[in-house]
Amino acid sequence: MSASPFMLDGKLALVTGGASGIGLGIVEVLAEAGAQVVIADRAIADAEAVAAGLAARGRLVEAVPLDLAEEGSIIAAAAEVTRRHGAPWLLVNNAGLQNRELLLDASAGHWEATHAVNARGPFLLMREIGRAMVAGGAGGRIVNVASAALIGSIIHGLAAYTASKAALGGLTLTAALELAEHGITVNTVLPGGVATPGAMGATGPEARGPARRRPPLGLCEPRDIAAAVLFFASPAARFVTNQVLAVDAGWSIS
Numbered sequence: 001m002s003a004s005p006f007m008l009d010g011k012l013a014l015v016t017g018g019a020s021g022i023g024l025g026i027v028e029v030l031a032e033a034g035a036q037v038v039i040a041d042r043a044i045a046d047a048e049a050v051a052a053g054l055a056a057r058g059r060l061v062e063a064v065p066l067d068l069a070e071e072g073s074i075i076a077a078a079a080e081v082t083r084r085h086g087a088p089w090l091l092v093n094n095a096g097l098q099n100r101e102l103l104l105d106a107s108a109g110h111w112e113a114t115h116a117v118n119a120r121g122p123f124l125l126m127r128e129i130g131r132a133m134v135a136g137g138a139g140g141r142i143v144n145v146a147s148a149a150l151i152g153s154i155i156h157g158l159a160a161y162t163a164s165k166a167a168l169g170g171l172t173l174t175a176a177l178e179l180a181e182h183g184i185t186v187n188t189v190l191p192g193g194v195a196t197p198g199a200m201g202a203t204g205p206e207a208r209g210p211a212r213r214r215p216p217l218g219l220c221e222p223r224d225i226a227a228a229v230l231f232f233a234s235p236a237a238r239f240v241t242n243q244v245l246a247v248d249a250g251w252s253i254s
């Protein structure tokens with residue numbers, strides 16, 4: 001283990017959705033821990049602006065276009081990152097859609113759009129980056145960003161969303177088993193409410209439900225979620241796999 005158990009000196013990290021909100025916090029914290037970070041985002045202009053801003057502060061951050069709803073885009077983004085740098089050490093499946101639709105008004109289109117980005121996209125990216133990690137032979141880390149909705153921080157309209165995040169949890173379980181023999185760990189972070197552009201701009205019915213209560217410790221910031229990601233990515237967690245860490249400011253006991 002290195003001198004500091006929480007440093008990522010020179011490790012390559014690929015963060016989806018790193019142009020905004022929680023993903024941006026993850027990119028900052030990983031870069032400050034010494035990682036070289038590639039932001040993979042559909043909003044490529046925003047991702048490039050974030051990368052340029054952090055690069056100006058001496059961090060190693062760049063961007064690659066990715067649309068998680070398109071398998072071809074996922075394959076191309078993984079190939080581009082690997083071509084530039086070799087296999088990532090860390091994949092953070094952070095990008096997600098949070099729009100709401102009541103169960104009784106639900107449409108198949110909303111379910112499919114939500115699952116395409118929140119579950120199928122991470123599944124395909126884990127396949128692509130997992131193959132690169134295995135070929136690289138150096139092990140690696142995968143961290144999936146699900147939601148504290150899975151432990152009761154729920155509001156009306158999140159049927160498709162919560163089901164997609166449960167699918168991501170199931171993926172963690174299976175991937176942790178299949179990748180352990182390659183020295184790759186797979187873990188899940190459950191954010192509670194964070195006032196991000198995505199959360200504030202989510203469309204749908206009024207957000208009624210237990211997650212409207214103020215969490216006992218207050219509202220989390222993106223960097224609070226990022227700290228849990230850093231833990232799973234760090235040397236300190238080398239024997240930690242298939243674990244779930246909620247950063248929900250105590251919502252689950254409120």
Ligand SMILES: NC(=O)c1ccc[n+]([C@@H]2O[C@H](COP(=O)([O-])OP(=O)(O)OC[C@H]3O[C@@H](n4cnc5c(N)ncnc54)[C@H](O)[C@@H]3O)[C@@H](O)[C@H]2O)c1
Pocket residue numbers: 016017018019020021022023040041042043066067068069094095096097098117145146147148149190191192193194195196197198199
């Ligand atoms: N904010 C919260 O309260 C909260 C709570 C629990 C879980 N989460 C989860 O945290 C993650 C980040 O959420 P956030 O609030 O920061 O969201 P956000 O909308 O602010 O940021 C999401 C990022 O993902 C990107 N993205 C969206 N669709 C994409 C696609 N098809 N391909 C590639 N990139 C795409 C966006 O461009 C954006 O940069 C999500 O998975 C979300 O479900 C958020």
